[in-house]
Amino acid sequence: MNFNKENSELPQSQILKLDDDFSLVKRFIDGDESTFRLLVQRHKEKVRNIIFMTLGNSDAVDDIAQEVFITVYKNLKNFRFESLFTTWLYRITVNKSKDHLRKKNVRKIFVPIKEASGKLNNDLNTEKNDISKIVMAAILKLPQKLKIPLLLKDIEGFSYQEIAETMECEIGTVKSRIFRAREGLKKILKPMEEELMQ
């Protein structure tokens, strides 16, 4: 049959992935809530990593990840199968991370300036000798809207299309933001260029 033939031409992993997430969600909607545990097991590390990258530290990762899965659990019955489950999951993850950072930034306003700046300097000093930490520190200095597409692309390996769906924006915007992120990163790392390029 043509249908089977077409399916057989797709990469096997992609078929399984589609089939697995959708079928698990479908079973959950039909009342089998045990499938939710399978979805958590399958996607928890990716979710935690996106949060970790976005935040730049592991302090609140598990808390935010918990919030993400609780939100998913509450809204899973309304899932409309119009996009991949993962796209929806990562969109929630990115939004929760952004919410956390926004709240953190608001709280920072109330931290005395001297204390806040001193803390930053200390962080930078301790990270000097570790390239990956230096780069990470530089990435964290980027604005949210540039940082997240860059990390999703270069670390998580998302396609522009996936990033656009996760970030709820156009592909052209993603393309532009990733380029601007790289340009920004280059400027930040300029003083340490020789050391880094060795």
Next chain:
Amino acid sequence: MTRQAKNFELLSAYLDDELSYEEKVQVEKNIKSSLQLQKKLEDLKKIKQLTSSTYKKIPESPYFETRLFASLDSQKSLHKNVFKWAPAIGLVLTTIIIMIVLKSNPDLFNNLIEKQKSNITGFYKENLQPLLFAADLNKEDIFNFAMYKQLPLDKDDKQILHIDYDKTGKEFFEIKSVESPQNENNFEKFIVALNLDEKAKKQIDSIMNQYAEELEAQVFINKNNTVAINSNLWNYQRAIQSDLLAFAENSNQQEFQKLLPKTVSYKNSRDVVLAVNEMRNTRNKNYIFLTSDSVFSEPIEYNLDEYKLRLAELNNELKDQDSQLREIKFQFKYDSAQQKLEDKLNSNFKVIYDSNRCRVEISKFDFPNIHFPDFDSLFNVYDSVANNFKFHSQYIPRIKHFDNKIQFHFDGDSLNTYEFEYYKFDLDSLLESQSELIDSLQSYNWNNIFEFNDSLVLKSMPKLDSYFKFYDGEVEIKLEMEKLKSELEKFRGEMKQWKEEFKHDYDSKRKENNNLK
């Protein structure tokens, strides 16, 4: 965006393998021809490499799932608990909302009730007609109102309005059904008792007619079984009563004195006239409404002159509506629970009712205050006059002669007609036997009895039944017997004369016959 920036952006996408085939070919072509682009591509590659190298997998969290599902379970139970307590929470929220609404708008319920009330009162105020049009008040009605505080509500006099004061002096009124209306001709009797001449009769007629006109607007009724009573009606009763007595004293003081109790002296005062005038000038628009399900007070705006102008028109209308107005019946549907509620809500009026009457006691109401001089102290006088005039109304009987009988009738008491049929009895023996009986009846202390009933009459006059025809109605024995005795005495003389004439004729005819023989 500059062309260079655009090219750099394409380089970045090229590095990520996100370009279409055509774009990719074009970018590769550009790179080959441009050292700047080649250098930029190198820079971008290094940055991408650095970024990718920062990837460091976050350490696994062994208790992540445990914590997550524990949290989900607790939320589920909370969710269930919320549903469990939903009715209580709802109730509390509703209460809070009501409290807030009432706090911000404390008159909300009052306004709603007032609005509803005005709708209901509007319904009951529809097509109110002055009482006169419905009941055709005549002089007798006005007189009975003055003396006995009763007004008929319909033409058949089957329902009456009774206004009065209770023991504590508080006003009340009641509407009651009367099985057999009594036509007592009290006004006629009052005139007879005072022995008024023609001029005085005209004057008192004029007074009564004027009050009849004024009373028109004091009581309104309509088809919705509503009676609206002007709060000035109690004053009207006092005014008419005072006015009547003042007039009676002025017209014939000698006869009037007979109506008064012996121990009380009554002296007419000009203050009565002043009080009556004051009452007439008090334009009071507050009416007490009694409907089949409520009692309330509302003003009525009316223009009596307008009513008068429309009288002819209304009379025509009333011909059509007559049957409907006659059907006014107060079928009170109060149950005990509603009664209690009414008592609490409407403490100004207390409604007491039974199968054929409804009484409204008025505890708090702003009645027009008109001072009638000595009214309270003269209570006995009014009471006495109201009862005594009946016994002082002297009627001269009219006698009709027939071939075989005579019939006599007392004016003003049309219910009693007496007949003597000649052939039935020997007059001499009758007069002898009955005169004793009549005397004995006369010696009875009738002053102690104010009202008579048929059974007493029958018991007292067993023998008369065989000779007299009594028609139904109230018989005032004492007066009747006095009149009867004098008539019989007179009749005895006539009969003696007639007997002598008859004997004379008989003798003369006998003589003639003998002569003929």
